[in-house]
């Protein structure tokens with residue numbers, strides 16, 4: 001366990017300065033859809049190098065926060081800065097170019113292409129080539145794509161069509177595409193949803209290893225409390241568009257109100273609480 005301010009179970013930031021500048025900083029975010037307050041005054045700092053888990057019930061506004069941070073939704077009020085610069089109003093593609101990647105609840109792969117072709121397309125896109133055909137003709141992208149896939153353990157399925165992958169591999173491939181764009185921050189919306197229970201920890205171990213090795217900061221929405229307890233440095237608890245609790249997992253996941261209102265159990269530790 002690290003003594004760092006934002007330390008957590010697998011923190012590698014023991015030598016991090018105590019007063020690091022946030023990589024992403026949200027202040028006073030508000031967004032309502034009709035009468036539904038999807039964001040009702042969100043303040044959150046994401047520190048460089050940390051893995052921050054977002055938990056909370058359905059409809060609490062978790063995806064809305066990711067959408068606002070990646071240019072898919074514009075808040076009605078508030079600010080978001082990334083690396084000290086305001087990003088509200090930028091397009092999703094401009095935000096990717098700044099260094100924020102994301103993965104989706106439903107992976108966004110070109111299903112009729114192979115995994116290798118998907119990776120080559122993502123690497124080519126990062127190089128500024130958006131034509132869907134050019135990179136497929138260029139061996140160089142394939143080599144880089146293969147190296148990327150190997151890091152995620154996806155080498156054996158490189159030649160498979162994306163729609164032939166099981167859910168775990170599909171989730172990893174989607175995150176690999178985000179990493180191809182060389183982000184400093186990745187926001188992942190439920191990276192383990194739909195993944196078989198037996199596969200889940202292995203999938204998360206792989207993605208955490210790759211992101212940690214690459215020095216990528218991560219925010220991830222997660223419903224499995226065992227995953228959160230094991231991999232998050234800090235946990236933010238979303239409730240009705242607000243952050244109801246924020247802190248290290250051992251603190252937040254043992255908070256009786258969080259156990260009752262978010263995890264849906266009376267007073268037991270997080271192990272076995274996932275669904």
Ligand SMILES: Nc1ncnc2c1ncn2[C@@H]1O[C@H](COP(=O)(O)OP(=O)(O)OP(=O)(O)O)[C@@H](O)[C@H]1O
Pocket residue numbers: 033036037038056057058059060061062063064065238
């Ligand atoms: N584009 C939209 N138009 C209308 N309502 C929306 C839109 N996006 C989100 N909402 C509403 O805002 C609220 C928050 O939604 P959001 O998807 O952010 O919740 P969530 O915490 O991610 O939920 P889940 O865990 O089910 O994915 C919900 O009531 C949702 O129906």
